[in-house]
Amino acid sequence: MPLLTEEEVRHYLDVSHQDLQELVKRGRLTAFRLGGTYVRFRKEEVLAIKSGRKFVAPEEIGRTRLDQFRDFWKFYSFYILSTILILLLVIFFVQL
Secondary structure: OOEEEHHHHHHHHOOOHHHHHHHHHOOOOOEEEEOOOEEEEEHHHHHHHHHOOOOOOHHHOOOOHHHHHHHHHHHHHHHHHHHHHHHHHHHHHHHO
């Protein structure tokens, strides 16, 4: 998977830094952080955007809603369960 730098993407798409950030913010372009500070972009995705096509990542092809939910739950389950536990504790102590 060849990756492009921010400067290369701006050159390919002929956009400003703010426009590129807006594409990432809207979810039209996926940004990857390498080493915490270096942002990279998939070349195939950039070329698809340039040509007006919709890009689908190879790892996303054939994924069902259930697969997406499993990934969501795997990542956010701790936060969801912690929030529920805190809410239950607050309700319990308020009733005392």
